[in-house]
Amino acid sequence: MPSPSVMNTSKTSSWRQRLLIGSLLIALVSLVAPGPISLISEAQSSAKKTDKQKRAEDQAMIEELKFFGDVFARVRSEYVEDVPDEDLIAAALNGALHALDPHSAYVPPVDFEEQQVSSRREYGGIGIEVSQELGLVKVQYALEDGPAYKAGIRTGDFITAVEGEKVRGKTLDDAIKGMKGLAGDPVTVTVLDTNNITKDIVVVRQTVRGRAIQHRVLDGLGYVFIETFNNENLARDLERALNDLKRQIGGNIPGLVIDMRGNRGGLLDQSVDVSSLFLDGGEVLSSRGRTPEDTERYHAAPGQYDENMPIVVLINSGSASAAEIVAGALQDRGRAVVMGRRSFGKGSVQSVIPLLENGGALRLTTQRYYTPSGTSIQGRGIMPDILVALSPDTGKVEKRFREDSLRNSLGNPDDSDFAENHDDIDYPPEEWPKTEDYQLKAAQDLLRSSRYRTMIAKFDQLAP
């Protein structure tokens, strides 16, 4: 058990007491793996069907369950080795849930308790965000300041073993357990990198905490890099950063770049608060389930930070979830011009549903996110107003890893084509130096040109 858990013990236990009462709904807590989390209570299970329909469905389900029980019995008696029953059941539940979509999973009892702690702890350990892809741990994002990044682990790498112990066959939570531990202690992870080369890398664990943003004045304009939304103080830190930019510039910020490239998301309330900073009331996003009653709407607070400050938001295919909510809200509300490449498309909400039988839980996809104009983010992402590439056109169509590249990912209700139009992409010239950030330069150029005002004016006209 990781040490920082101690301070959360009381919170956790009171939480569990409330859970036993059985009527609570904690709203969405977080948006990235290990999961955008909300809790669904027993009472929420809707009884929309007639009793007769229900009985027929139940009968069919009993048949299916009998079938499963039969297979379970055969595996138990015939497999070449003894396998603990709970492992078989966990694998079966995971099989069923993973087949729904890549973000749904079964959380066994012990892990569920730990997760209650870790969802409040941000991430410690080696500084990576991970997901599971058929039993392997994939590095979704290696934090630039984290020890894993410094040791050479990069986004897109697979972790195949921790301390020599293979991760395959374990649940994600089990697999990453070995990476957590006391700060200062080294851990050896076996990494299969994107060149398909396997190597052992020693990483010294460290507490990865601190600010999720960086800010500076660039050629007289404001620049804010939001690395992650997985930080409870993000919106507060952002406001402070803006104040500091003002101070450095000695007056109002003449233009602001909000850089969310590679931002994998994080806490939902932070995405609402960040959007709210730049919007005077009105809708930021809605999350919608299978029925209209499930819809929840999130609004910005009245008042905004310097309404005359031009804003360009930079995104790319690595911008996911909470980052897409902010980009989508500022775009739809005509508050910013969005530049870069089409974003990742993680627009689904996972709820954690406790299982009273054994103390475990389901992590189940229950809702999709929609931008204020009613567009679902899931599988499609946010399309920039201006498409700008980072490196020169090679003539090849590059494959980018997005939500819809995940096998059996949840689709978008709107199944029309949503690809980037290659002819619209602004590529840097061939001789463009690799050390120069073409997308950032394009953002700065736009903020200084009259084109920005024209574009924003056009958005205002389009707005309902």
Next chain:
Amino acid sequence: MKYIVPVVGTVAAVALFAFSNFNSGSAIAAETSKKADIYKQLQLFPDVLARVRADYVVDVQDELLIEDAINGMLQSLDPHSSYMNAEAFRDMQNVTAGEYGGLGMEVTSDSGFVKIIAPIDNTPAYKAGIKAGDYITEIDGDSLIGMSLTDAVDQMRGKPGEPITVTVVRKDEEPMEITMVRAIIPQNRATYKIQDGIPVIRISQFNEKTESSMVSAIQSARKDLGGSVPGLVLDLRRNPGGLLDQSIKVSSAFLNGGDVVSTRGRRANDVQEYGAEKGELLKDVPVVVIIDNASASAAEIVAGALQDRGRGLVIGATSFGKGSVQSIIPLEGGRQGALRLTTQRYYTPSGRSIQGTGIEPDIFVSATPKDEDARKSFRESDLPNAIKNELEAAEEDEVEAVVEYPPEGFAEDGDFQLDKAIEILKSGQYKALMAAAG
């Protein structure tokens, strides 16, 4: 009677059906004390199904959920266990009836990708230059990440004449797209050639014709050599296995009675022993068996039997280590599909399990010049989740073996392992080496 499927996950499947001899209810009934606990575990399912039905973001069918649950359970066991639904089970029966086309390679699953154990001689995969250890990451442009081995194999099968493009990833090379045309997978016979007066028998797979064609190959060779055979090379490299009974018959041809292989299940009484028949084909003729990391299953049984019984000198590289037996267990007569379940392991006559560790040659001879990476060539024990060998302790004590490498300037199209085998037989070192091998 229990039939065994010695090879699974193969595009050129050679499979028999097993109708398991147990009675499904009794296993649970016998353990009353555990029953309550199991019941509690199973009770999770109705709850989970109800939750998914009520709360999942889109509608889901119960029967698909159950099928995926069963798949998840079986795939968590090892790479060779899987569930076939009724349709897949029917397809598999058609496969064995020869009504399908394929690529002709033995595959397994690793890191979520399809990994090649070996291409079979004279098949599309072989002709396209697919090599043991290659990964297949995409089929017709679609990524295989997250796809089960069974599904991937299904996609590679199809009508003979239909083309397929696979993306192949090979160590230290750029991913390449290879287009092949599916074909009926040939039932390769054993072939022979004579090199420096020594017959070299090549067995590329174990099918129904393997033993009979090997016997006639040996007879032809004997005739070519004027009636006397001074020694024999048995080439089992890149042989992914096949039918168990053929591996026993091939071993039996060189052995005068005695043990060949045994299979053992979980229960102590679940032991099946397979022996050789009396009489041997080439009494007192020295035999050198060549294996490599792509020799699997039935090929390892032959190498292990001849090695343990002191009947042949095994050279080359440690074999793949596929020493598990999968049974096909039809559910409700196949109407509900079937399980492909690992039920037993193979053991050599001296009681060594083949699973994971493979057969270690008496003399390590490399096919390629010295290269540190080549020592790390993949085997079953590298597969995620591979069934652990019970004798794992022995594995850990493995001493760095002495390996003979081709000399500098050795012809690239030469066969150093075969040359070495012939040299051993011609130079008269055979007896001394056999004695040293124990």
